[in-house]
Amino acid sequence: MIQIMKIFNKIIRVFLDKQPIGRNYLLIFYSFIFLFFLSQNFSFAKDLEIDLSEDFVSLTTDFKGSKIVLFGSAQEGNDLAIVVRGPKQSIKVRKKEKVKGIWLNKEIYEFSEIPSYYSVISNRDLKDFLTQDFIERYQLSESSMKIYGKPIVNISNSQENYFRMDSDASLRKELFNFKKDLKMYSFHLNKINFVGNNLFRTDISFDPGVLTGKYEINVLEFKDGKIADSKLLDLEVSKSGIEAYIFDFAHGKPLAYGFIAVLIAFFAGIFADFVFRRI
Amino acid sequence: MTIFLPIAEISVDIFLLLGVSASVGILSGLFGIGGGFLMTPILIFIGIPPAVAVATEANQIVGSSVSGALAHARRSNVDFKMGAILLAGGLVGSTLGVWLFKIIRDSGQIDLVIISLYVVFLSAIGILMFAESLISVWRRSSRKDRLRKLHQHTFLHGLPFKVRFRKSGLYVSAFLPLGIGLIVGILSAIMGVGGGFIMVPAMIYLLGMPTSVVVGTSLFQITFVIANVTILHAYQNQTVDGLLAMILLVGGVIGAQLGSRAMHLIRSDHLRGLLALIVLGVCFKLVVDLTSIPRNLYTFIL
Numbered sequence: 001m002i003q004i005m006k007i008f009n010k011i012i013r014v015f016l017d018k019q020p021i022g023r024n025y026l027l028i029f030y031s032f033i034f035l036f037f038l039s040q041n042f043s044f045a046k047d048l049e050i051d052l053s054e055d056f057v058s059l060t061t062d063f064k065g066s067k068i069v070l071f072g073s074a075q076e077g078n079d080l081a082i083v084v085r086g087p088k089q090s091i092k093v094r095k096k097e098k099v100k101g102i103w104l105n106k107e108i109y110e111f112s113e114i115p116s117y118y119s120v121i122s123n124r125d126l127k128d129f130l131t132q133d134f135i136e137r138y139q140l141s142e143s144s145m146k147i148y149g150k151p152i153v154n155i156s157n158s159q160e161n162y163f164r165m166d167s168d169a170s171l172r173k174e175l176f177n178f179k180k181d182l183k184m185y186s187f188h189l190n191k192i193n194f195v196g197n198n199l200f201r202t203d204i205s206f207d208p209g210v211l212t213g214k215y216e217i218n219v220l221e222f223k224d225g226k227i228a229d230s231k232l233l234d235l236e237v238s239k240s241g242i243e244a245y246i247f248d249f250a251h252g253k254p255l256a257y258g259f260i261a262v263l264i265a266f267f268a269g270i271f272a273d274f275v276f277r278r279i
Numbered sequence: 280m281t282i283f284l285p286i287a288e289i290s291v292d293i294f295l296l297l298g299v300s301a302s303v304g305i306l307s308g309l310f311g312i313g314g315g316f317l318m319t320p321i322l323i324f325i326g327i328p329p330a331v332a333v334a335t336e337a338n339q340i341v342g343s344s345v346s347g348a349l350a351h352a353r354r355s356n357v358d359f360k361m362g363a364i365l366l367a368g369g370l371v372g373s374t375l376g377v378w379l380f381k382i383i384r385d386s387g388q389i390d391l392v393i394i395s396l397y398v399v400f401l402s403a404i405g406i407l408m409f410a411e412s413l414i415s416v417w418r419r420s421s422r423k424d425r426l427r428k429l430h431q432h433t434f435l436h437g438l439p440f441k442v443r444f445r446k447s448g449l450y451v452s453a454f455l456p457l458g459i460g461l462i463v464g465i466l467s468a469i470m471g472v473g474g475g476f477i478m479v480p481a482m483i484y485l486l487g488m489p490t491s492v493v494v495g496t497s498l499f500q501i502t503f504v505i506a507n508v509t510i511l512h513a514y515q516n517q518t519v520d521g522l523l524a525m526i527l528l529v530g531g532v533i534g535a536q537l538g539s540r541a542m543h544l545i546r547s548d549h550l551r552g553l554l555a556l557i558v559l560g561v562c563f564k565l566v567v568d569l570t571s572i573p574r575n576l577y578t579f580i581l
Contacts, residue, residue: 063283064290094387094578102395103573105387107580174577208283208290242522246285250517258513261338261521262506265528269345272532276346 048221048229049073055234057206060241065208068235070217071201079122079129079222080192081140084204086117086184086237087213092152093171109171111149116211118145118185121202123192130225138220142187147172183207212237286520287331295325296523297530300339304534307343309542310554311494313501314531315340315472316404320397320561322523329390330380331520333471334512337505338524340473343531344502351495358446358492361456362499365478368457369504372464377511380469384516394565396470401562404476409555415548447488447496455486460500468508473501 050072057066074080093109120126120140127135136144149168179185183205192202204217215235221228239247250257281290299321307314315336322332351357383389438452459481463474478497482488488496513519 059283062281064281089581092580094580096573096576096578101570102391103569104391105578107387171577175579178577178579209288243283243285246521250286250513250519250521254514254517255510257521258510258519261513261519261524262341262509264521265338265342265509265524266345266506268525268528268532269342270349272342272536273346273349276532276536 048219048231050219050231050233052233052235056236056238057210059210059212059237059239060243063208066206067203068206069201069203071199072219073198074200074221075223075228076197078228079124080200081126081220081222082121082192082202083138083140083218083220084117084119085115085216085218087211087215088113089116089211090114091175093174095166107152108166109149109151111147111175114147116184117215119188119204121188121191121204123190123194123200125189129222134225142176142185147175182209184209206237210237212239282522284520284523286518287327287335287523289326291325293526296526299325300527300530301534304531305538305541306554306557307531308535308538309545309550313340313344313473313475316397316401316470316476317558317561318527319471320565323394324564327523329393330384330516331518333393333469334509334516334518335520335523335527336471337467337508337512338519338521339527339531340505341502341509342528343535344473344498344505346532348495348498348502351498354495356492356495357499358444358488358496359499361444361447361488362496364442364453364456365460365496366500366503368460369464369467369500370507372461373468373504373508374511376465376468377508377515379465380512381515391569393470394569396466398562398565398569400470401558401565405555405559405562408551408558412548412552412555416552447492449487451486459485464504467504468511473505475501
């Protein structure tokens with residue numbers, strides 16, 4: 001069954017490359033395929049099988065976010081949890097503090113090697129079918145995510161006294177608020193749709209601002225509170241188009257970039273002078 | 280239609296950018312100002328990080344000052360000798376400025392420094408312009424004319440290394456234009472402005488240059504100083520957003536042409552008063568942002 005889906009997937013992908021069709025149409029199309037197979041009363045495989053609607057996400061200049069469909073089959077009655085992890089990043093925290101009426105910035109903390117993107121998706125509340133111990137071991141909830149950080153101490157800074165050090169817990173909370181606002185961390189407890197008894201689908205959203213790199217999708221199948229099966233998939237997020245080109249150029253060859261930026265503006269100015277002198 | 284700006288790393292509506300740059304362009308065409316000192320704060324209000332706003336605005340000014348300088352050069356309103364000495368000072372100053380910028384940026388206070396400099400200069404310019412427009416309105420109604428001394432000698436004329444400037448009809452120390460160029464260059468690099476609003480008064484009141492060549496000469500030297508600023512910002516800080524600069528250039532050029540064509544339609548002293556109010560308004564918003572409780576106490580830097 002899943003092999004047939006994959007073939008369909010490939011066909012659609014080829015089809016899409018030739019004709020720009022909105023992602024929504026693709027979702028509708030998939031739904032029809034599901035319904036088609038359901039009506040045919042196929043006998044489905046019992047093992048956990050998964051695949052993605054696309055293997056890569058491409059960040060373009062007009063990138064407004066992207067949804068990737070994850071679909072597959074699992075054994076009837078089992079529960080599912082999907083963990084999506086983005087590439088690691090380090091984040092420094094600056095705090096504003098009022099010094100003589102003006103808000104000053106200071107770096108006070110650094111989170112190192114934390115996931116830039118983290119999403120947990122399940123078919124129902126994890127607590128209903130897993131023990132707290134299990135949730136923590138697999139980092140399936142906000143509070144169980146392992147986030148490392150330490151305060152930045154800089155004694156030479158004379159403004160030291162003004163800046164209160166915040167507790168790790170409160171900064172962790174701020175980080176989560178920040179990440180959740182950007183939709184980089186998300187926890188969806190009821191987002192996997194079962195179509196019929198075995199087939200399931202869900203979508204994974206990527207909002208503007210996602211880092212490029214390898215994203216790891218881990219699908220866990222649970223039976224009676226224990227792992228019955230699991231599957232791992234990779235997804236590549238990369239930049240493309242003029243936006244990526246400018247960014248790479250600006251950071252890769254900054255001097256040449258500067259010269260070209262100036263030259264373009266220079267000739268734009270001369271061109272404007274030339275054009276408007278004639279009007 | 281929103282586009283994602285590659286260096287600023289935010290999504291902005293392209294028509295908002297075009298509209299804003301065209302509006303500032305109209306003002307700059309009307310008054311013969313560069314517009315950088317309005318555009319940079321407005322970019323900051325839109326949400327562009329201040330460091331990116333400064334460097335990108337510098338890139339835009341390259342384009343707008345080149346077309347201005349060309350127009351003045353055609354009417355032979357440029358004192359190239361004076362321009363060259365101002366430029367020498369300006370290149371040193373702007374290089375120094377970008378270096379300072381990097382140090383301040385690394386210390387995490389660049390936003391504060393940029394905004395504070397804007398508050399100081401915008402409030403000074405706004406108040407001066409407003410007072411001037413009030414006086415000129417009043418003077419016209421009372422039909423009084425004041426005779427101004429053509430040339431005044433101060434200690435500045437006693438400095439050594441005197442050079443003759445034929446075009447400006449001046450015989451002054453080279454240190455004077457060098458110093459002016461240097462200071463304006465530093466401000467140019469840190470604030471993302473051409474610096475005409477300081478350069479022009481300095482040329483008139485400190486150097487005593489005839490007003491006919493002042494604007495052309497300042498535009499001539501700004502073109503190269505701001506090009507230096509753009510290249511160095513791109514090189515040291517990677518904060519020049521080429522895409523944003525292009526969009527601003529398109530809006531700015533069109534606006535400036537409209538503005539300069541509409542110049543004769545409107546009474547200048549009234550509009551000068553209006554510009555002063557706009558400048559003070561921008562300044563007020565910056566002060567409010569600086570002193571009011573920030574929306575987020577914490578910022579996260581990737």
